Amino acid sequence: QAEYLKWAKENDFVSMLPKDCKQCKKSAAAGQWTQLDSHLQPINAKPKLAPYSDQLFHEAAIQWLVNTDQPILALEHPSFRHMIDVAARAMNGVKIPN
Secondary structure, X not given: OHHHHHHHHHOOOOOOOXXXXXXXXXXXXOOOXXXXXXXXXXXXXXXXXXXXXXXXXXXXXXXXXXXXXXXXXXXXXXXXXXXXXHHHOOOOOOOOOO
């Protein structure tokens, strides 16, 4: 048992002997358990975007027309369609230049 405890200490290993497990349980009950804390990291949850649908695109296009005071024909302009075709190929979203 002494060799095991020495080895466990030298190798940063948590002893699993019954006496040591009992001590770990006491520490956990007292709110002092920190063995996993150094390994756990908070997850940065990204807001979920609605999946693409023609209806959603239609609504976004109308909103863009109204908010930017564009003529309805702007959606049919070849350069607008080209821009949408290029953006549709993006794998990780599109960065719009300022």
